[in-house]
Amino acid sequence: MRSDVLLVGDGGFADLPAALRSARPGDVIELAPGHHDGEVVVDKPVELRPQQGPGTVTLSSSTGNTLMLLADATVRELVIIGNAWGAAAVEVTGPIAPKLVECEVRAPSHIGIRVRANAKPEVLDCRIGPALHGLRVESAGGEYWGCVFTDTGLDSITAAVGSDFTVADCRFTRQGGHAVVAQRGAVIMLHKNDFEGGPVAAIKVSGGRAEVWESTVHGGAGPAFEIEHGVLRADRTRVESVGGEGVLISGGQVLFAATRFTGTHGPAVWMMAGRARFDECEAIDSDRDGFLVVGGQAEFVRCVAHNNAGQGFSLLQRVSLTDCSSFGNGSPDEVGQTGLFPRTSTGAGVRRVGPNGYRTISEAVEAAEAGDVIEIEPGEYREGVGSNKALDLRAVGEPVRVICENDFVLSLGGDVTAAGIAFTGAVWLTNGITAVFENCEFGGPTVSSGRGGAVTFQNCHLRAELTVAGKLTMSGCTMSESTGLRVMHEECVADISDCTFDGITDSAFFLSDGRTTITDVTVRGATSGLHLYNGTLTATGLTITDTVRHGIEIYGGMGDFSGAVITGSGREGVLLQGGVTTFEQCQAVGGAEAGFQIVFGTTTLTRCVAKDNQREGFRQNDKANATIVDCDSTGNGSPDTYL
Structure with a gap:
């Protein structure tokens, strides 16, 4: 059957839904340059493309998913923006195999691409971000080649339960969370990717399976790899100049082969529990030990540790060593020796x-x-x-x-x-x-x-x-x-009271999971006062003064603030970009930008005060889910729009 080309705009169909209703399987729908608003559902195997090339056509929607794919369609060279909280810019669902080629996908409110229900798309040469979450795959698969994941507020890729897919030749940069998370029951293959680290581990395995081949992880403040449960395998991979450990192992099963760790800020390998084998791996120029084992079952075969600041092999737990060597390190070790804990003797x-x-x-x-x-x-x-x-x-x-x-x-x-x-x-x-x-x-x-x-x-x-x-x-x-306090795991319970954090060179509180309670705490002169990415926080009587950046930043989780006072912030006093939060009788005073900046998420502010800030007291994105009750804005540099 001959394929027809249907034009949207410029004398053709009035809008994209009308063209889709008239299209037959195999037809091509071309969109004239411009912006197309509203949800689009593609339930036929057609092709969508711009009439005049990449970057000339934008699809967006403020309600629901911008583009929903329910058939083996092909989408080329479009800019797709998701503005609805809880929705996706592109949703792919059902037993289908569509293609997304050379598109730009943005979702500052939530998810760039969400794949569900046995879908197996091909996503080729796309740019994904800015987005809160880049790609989420749930009980589905697919292949993702040559993409760039950038400016994600949280995780770039989440492999959720039941997923099994491949990511290859992709680049990850400027992440607010993990580049990849493999959750329980997920399988993800990572081949020839380039990972620029972020504030937490670039690749985290928390119950699933991740296999990494011929990839590079570099930069960032966190570890390259973190495994809590599940299986991690890395082969012919390079870890360079990361701000944390090369790999942090607290459980699961790990195999590294022909992997080189160079210039890590923490130990190249830090093992606390689980089972691990390292074949022909190198640990070089670490700021700490090369291979540190404090627990679990570890086996090293033909591994080398040299020019590390600490020991090459620091073994506080019995391990198996075969044909390994250690030289040029800051402290001598006894490679091949075990039982390094002190012996006990009689007497008490x-x-x-x-x-x-x-x-x-x-x-x-x-x-x-x-x-x-x-x-x-x-x-x-x-x-x-x-x-x-x-x-x-x-x-x-x-x-x-x-x-x-x-x-x-x-x-x-x-x-x-x-x-x-x-x-x-x-x-x-x-x-x-x-x-x-x-x-x-x-x-x-x-x-x-x-x-x-x-x-x-x-x-x-x-x-x-x-x-x-x-x-x-x-x-x-x-x-x-x-660099402050880090609460990093779901089982963490932190209770901080009557404490002072002074001159912290990063965020005084970095909360990425768990439950934290803060009572009568003062933060002075930190780079940032508090980051909440996930977990639950209750803060009473929190005082934050003279931060270089924001006083409080929220990207996810649940936060309850009572009586917080933020003064002299170098940027916003409170920046909300996600999560569910409440603020009662809180103050943001004398900041260099807005007092309370509400971009995304769900928040309620009751009897709060914003004064003497250089921009608005309460600045709100018109799509944010915010409730402001009995609040006062006075003496600020710009009038409030929504108060």
Whole structure:
């Protein structure tokens, strides 16, 4: 059957739906240059394309999905914009195999492309973003080749339950969340892609399966890979200059083959649990250890670690090593040796460290029995302390300083109570332990706790990034000269009260999951006060002053703020780009831009005040779902549009 060409606009059909009603299978619909508004449903195998080439035709809709594909259609060279909260710019659903070729897909409100119900599209050479979420595949498949994912507020690709698809020759840049998330029951193949890292792990596996071949991960503040559950396999892949670990393993099954980790800020490999095998891998120029194993079952075959700041192989857990080598690192290791935890000996009670006792803390720990008290006399102890026993570390006089700048100053696999000690160096608390620190100081760079544990800080001073994966309690503490607090996992429960965060060089609070409660906390002079990406937050009496950027930024999750005061922000006092939030009796004062900027998401502001800001007090996107009740805007540089 001969195919007809149907023109929309410029003397042809009045609109695209009219042309679709008249089209027969195999017809081509050409769109004259311009903007076409409204939802479009394609339920016939036709081709949609612009009459005069790429970038000349824009489809958009403020309600529902802009373009819904229900047939084996082909869509070429269109700009497709989704403006409706909860909808997608392009929705592909049903047992179909359409094509999307050289299109630009934007969805600042929600999802760029959503694929459902056994659909298997081909998406070729498209640009996806800006978008809150780039691509979400649910119980479906398809192939995605040569695309650019850019400016996503959250994850660029989400592989949800029941999905099985391939992403190849794509580039990922400027992400607000993960480049790829493989959720439980999902399978994703990643071949020859280029990942520019973002604030969190570039590729996260949380129950699904991800296979990565011949790809590169570089830059960003988070790890290249993070696996919690499921399966991750990487082959002939390069990890370069990432701000976190090369791979962070807290569960699941992992296989890396012929992979090179170069210039990572954290350890090239940091393994806490799960099972992993590394074949012919290299760890080079890490700012910390090359291969760090504190838990799980690990096997290394013909692996090399060299020129790392710490040890090449730092093994606090029995591993299998075959034909491995380590050289040129900042600290010597014993490659091939196991059982690096101290041996126990008989005896219990109090063990003294100092002129009247053991020469080093490590000697006292090695001799101690579980439950012993180790008393440390004033002085400077240059060593790293590791233990898998339940111990009580106590300073008897001041100052007691424990310093290990190129490795872990404290690495614990057993419960601990510590009081009056200043630690300089990284601190690691493994999965499932309980740790209590009273009147201690931490000199960084990081304090990290594993999953399932509980950590308490009372009247402590932290000059270190604090990352928690279990329960956290902070009371009466100060944090300074740090990149802030990170709450990263769904099971995290954090309770922060009566604390001060001063001069934080990143976001004082970075909350990407879990439940956080903030009570009577002050943030001064941070780059940003608080980021909420996911999880649940309750904040009462939060004060944020003089941030370089925003005071509060919300991109997802649920937030409840009462009595918050944000003053002197370098940009907006409060920026809302997603999530569900409430603000009651909150203030945004003296910011360089708007007091409350409401772009996306659902929010309710009650009895809030915005004053003396250089732009509007309350600035609202006309599509935002915002309710503003009994609020006051005064002395701002521009009048409010919607108040």
